[in-house]
Amino acid sequence: MIRAIVTDIEGTTSDIRFVHDVLFPYARERLAAFISAQPFAEPVKSILDNLRAEIAQPDATPEELTQTLFAFMDEDRKSTALKALQGLIWRDGYINGDFTGHLYPDVLPTLEKWKSEGIDLYVYSSGSVAAQKLLFGYSDEGDITHLFSGYFDTHVGAKREVQSYQNIAEQIGQSAGQILFLSDIHQELDAAAQAGFRTVQLIRGDGDTASHHHQVSRFDKIHPEQIPS
Numbered sequence: 001m002i003r004a005i006v007t008d009i010e011g012t013t014s015d016i017r018f019v020h021d022v023l024f025p026y027a028r029e030r031l032a033a034f035i036s037a038q039p040f041a042e043p044v045k046s047i048l049d050n051l052r053a054e055i056a057q058p059d060a061t062p063e064e065l066t067q068t069l070f071a072f073m074d075e076d077r078k079s080t081a082l083k084a085l086q087g088l089i090w091r092d093g094y095i096n097g098d099f100t101g102h103l104y105p106d107v108l109p110t111l112e113k114w115k116s117e118g119i120d121l122y123v124y125s126s127g128s129v130a131a132q133k134l135l136f137g138y139s140d141e142g143d144i145t146h147l148f149s150g151y152f153d154t155h156v157g158a159k160r161e162v163q164s165y166q167n168i169a170e171q172i173g174q175s176a177g178q179i180l181f182l183s184d185i186h187q188e189l190d191a192a193a194q195a196g197f198r199t200v201q202l203i204r205g206d207g208d209t210a211s212h213h214h215q216v217s218r219f220d221k222i223h224p225e226q227i228p229s
């Protein structure tokens, strides 16, 4: 029996194009000015210190770190420091009404149904927990954060590592076999399955023939009660 569902965001609850064509450029255009305005004030100071540790360059200047962050954005590196900064910059965009968090139309009614059935809902994304709360707090359908019991980001580990899902199961307090993970990326689902999670792959666009996971095109085609434990 499924007791908890953990969902990815990009390509699962929300269109990849919203993340790559709206969120990422918004942060890229503002990143250098954002850092240079306050490199020694919190929270930027601690994030830059974490980045220095991440790249093993303890003496890197804010300018050098900014260049590193641009390289990370070019390769879509899921750096915890980059994700923290992006989340801080996106906050202004959501609050100013520059954009709202995209949700596929099948997502909200299905999450509400699962919640009403007693299933606890969680989010796991490479985007920072703050960024996740903003996307769902300022979503196309309004603030839907009340649906979620918790959020996980790269602080539990990378999404393609088995240990990350073991950490999530421990923090949720459910056995892995009672947790369903939803994602569009089969490598993430492979790691979750190795940790003992149930898995369903969202195929929002092109198919994925390299995947061995159960595939659906929409949330309302997922039936947790039919997924055997």
Ligand SMILES: CSCCC(=O)C(=O)COP(=O)(O)O
Pocket (backbone or CB within 6 Å): 008, 009, 010, 019, 023, 078, 083, 086, 124, 125, 126, 127, 128, 131, 132, 135, 159
């Ligand atoms: C909180 S929405 C932005 C998601 C994001 O920054 C990202 O890099 C998505 O990565 P994921 O591994 O969750 O596909």
Ligand SMILES: [Mg+2]
Pocket (backbone or CB within 6 Å): 008, 009, 010, 011, 012, 183, 184, 185
């Ligand atoms: Mg995804």
